[in-house]
Amino acid sequence: MAIIWEPTLDPQASAWRSIARQVAQDHVAPKAAEIDRNQRYPRETVELLYDCGIATMFLPQEYGGSGASLMAFCAVVEELAQACASTSGIVATLQLGAWPLLRAGSETQKETYIGAMARERKTISFALSEQEAGSDPSSMQTLALPENGGWRLRGTKRWIGGSGECAYYLVFAQTALGQGRRGIAAYIVDADAEGVSNAAPEDKMGMRGTVNSSVHFDTWVAAEAMIAGPGRALKLALEALNVGRVVVAAQANGIALAAFSAAAQRATARTAFGQVLIDHQGIGFQLADVATRLSAGRMLAYETARNFDTGKDVALIGAQAKLFCSEAAHDAVDIGVQVFGAEGFVKPSLVERLYRDQRATEIYEGTSEIQRLVLARAIHAEFNEEGA
Numbered sequence: 001m002a003i004i005w006e007p008t009l010d011p012q013a014s015a016w017r018s019i020a021r022q023v024a025q026d027h028v029a030p031k032a033a034e035i036d037r038n039q040r041y042p043r044e045t046v047e048l049l050y051d052c053g054i055a056t057m058f059l060p061q062e063y064g065g066s067g068a069s070l071m072a073f074c075a076v077v078e079e080l081a082q083a084c085a086s087t088s089g090i091v092a093t094l095q096l097g098a099w100p101l102l103r104a105g106s107e108t109q110k111e112t113y114i115g116a117m118a119r120e121r122k123t124i125s126f127a128l129s130e131q132e133a134g135s136d137p138s139s140m141q142t143l144a145l146p147e148n149g150g151w152r153l154r155g156t157k158r159w160i161g162g163s164g165e166c167a168y169y170l171v172f173a174q175t176a177l178g179q180g181r182r183g184i185a186a187y188i189v190d191a192d193a194e195g196v197s198n199a200a201p202e203d204k205m206g207m208r209g210t211v212n213s214s215v216h217f218d219t220w221v222a223a224e225a226m227i228a229g230p231g232r233a234l235k236l237a238l239e240a241l242n243v244g245r246v247v248v249a250a251q252a253n254g255i256a257l258a259a260f261s262a263a264a265q266r267a268t269a270r271t272a273f274g275q276v277l278i279d280h281q282g283i284g285f286q287l288a289d290v291a292t293r294l295s296a297g298r299m300l301a302y303e304t305a306r307n308f309d310t311g312k313d314v315a316l317i318g319a320q321a322k323l324f325c326s327e328a329a330h331d332a333v334d335i336g337v338q339v340f341g342a343e344g345f346v347k348p349s350l351v352e353r354l355y356r357d358q359r360a361t362e363i364y365e366g367t368s369e370i371q372r373l374v375l376a377r378a379i380h381a382e383f384n385e386e387g388a
C-alpha cells in the first residue's frame with residue numbers, strides 16, 4: 001500500500017494521465033532545470049502538448065478538442081507539475097484563457113476562436129489583472145468606450161500568462177468608470193492588432209518557464225468582439241477562476257508530490273549520527289505530516305473536480321482545495337529543502353526549484369487571503385440565514 005492516497009480514475013482520465021506521464025518522462029522532466037535557469041518559454045513543448053492532445057483536451061469535441069473531464073485535466077496537470085511546474089502552468093494558462101469563451105461565447109465566437117485554438121494552435125490569454133487591480137478586479141482602470149460601432153480599449157493589464165506567445169487576449173475592461181463590477185465587459189482581442197503591445201517578460205522567482213508580462217491596449221475592436229457585456233463579465237471571470245482554482249490545487253499537489261518523493265528518498269539514504277535521517281524523529285514526523293496532508297489534498301482536489309464534472313457548484317469547495325493544497329505544498333517544499341540541508345539550498349537542486357515554483361500557487365488565481373475571504377463571507381451568509 002502506498003503512503004500517499006491514489007485517486008481511482010475513470011478509464012478516460014487514466015488514459016490521459018498515462019499520456020501525460022509519458023510526455024513528462026521523455027520530454028518535460030529532462031528540460032525542467034534548463035527552462036528554469038534560462039527563463040525560457042519552451043515553444044517546442046507547447047507543440048508537443050498539441051501533438052499529444054493535452055493542449056486541447058479540455059475543449060469540446062465539436063470545436064476540435066477532446067471533451068475531457070476536469071478530473072482528467074487535473075490528473076494531467078498534477079502529473080506534469082511533478083516533472084516541471086512551469087509546464088503545468090502553461091497548460092493551466094491555456095485552459096483559463098479558453099474557459100470564458102466556452103462559457104459565454106456565441107456559437108460563432110466559439111467556432112472562430114475555440115476552433116482556431118484547437119485547429120490552428122492559436123491560444124488565448126486571460127487578461128484580468130492590473131497594477132492597481134489584482135485581488136480586487138472591480139477597481140480596474142482599463143476602459144472600453146464606444147467608438148465607430150465597436151469599442152476602443154485603452155489600458156494596461158499586468159502579469160498576463162502567455163503574453164507575447166498567444167494569438168488572442170480575453171480582456172476585461174470597464175465601460176463606465178465608477179460602476180465597479182456592473183460596468184465590466186469582456187472582449188476578445190487579436191494579439192497582433194494595431195495598438196496591442198507587450199512589455200518585456202517579468203523576471204520571476206519561480207515558474208520561470210512560463211511567460212508573464214504587462215500588455216498595453218489602445219486598440220479598436222468590433223462590436224462582435226464582446227464576449228460578455230457589462231454586469232456579466234466580472235461574474236464570468238470569477239467563474240473561470242473557480243475552475244482554475246481546482247487546477248491550481250492539482251498543480252500544487254504535483255509540486256508537493258515531487259518534493260515529498262525527493263525528500264523521502266534522501267531521508268532514507270543519508271545518515272547522520274549513525275542512522276538514516278528518517279529514523280530521527282524530528283525528520284520522520286515532518287515527512288509523516290507532509291504525506292498526510294498530501295493524501296488529504298489529493299482527495300480534496302480530485303473530489304472537487306469530480307463534483308464539477310457532475311454539474312455541481314464548486315466555488316466554495318474549490319476555494320478550500322486551492323487554499324489547502326497550495327499551503328500544504330508550501331510546507332512540503334520547505335521541509336524538502338530542510339531535509340536536503342545545504343544541497344537543497346544550492347543550484348541545481350530539484351527541491352530548490354520546487355521551493356521557488358510552489359510560491360506562485362499561493363498568489364495567482366486568488367491569493368490565500370482571498371480564498372479565506374470568500375470562505376469567511378460564505379460562512380457569514382450561511383449562518384446568518386440559519387439564524388434569521
Ligand SMILES: Cc1cc2nc3c(=O)[nH]c(=O)nc-3n(C[C@H](O)[C@H](O)[C@H](O)COP(=O)(O)OP(=O)(O)OC[C@H]3O[C@@H](n4cnc5c(N)ncnc54)[C@H](O)[C@@H]3O)c2cc1C
Pocket residue numbers: 093126127128129130131133134135136158159160161162207212360363364365366367368369370373
Ligand atoms: C506567476 C503569475 C501568473 C499570473 N498570471 C495571470 C494571468 O494570466 N492573468 C491575470 O489576469 N493575472 C495573472 N496574475 C496576477 C494574479 O492573479 C494576481 O497577482 C493576484 O490576483 C493578486 O493580485 P496582486 O498581485 O495585485 O496583489 P494585491 O491584490 O495587491 O494583494 C497584495 C496582498 O494583499 C492581500 N490582500 C488583498 N486584499 C485583501 C483582503 N481583502 N484581505 C486580506 N488580504 C488582502 C493579498 O492576499 C496579498 O497578500 C498572475 C500572477 C502571477 C504571480
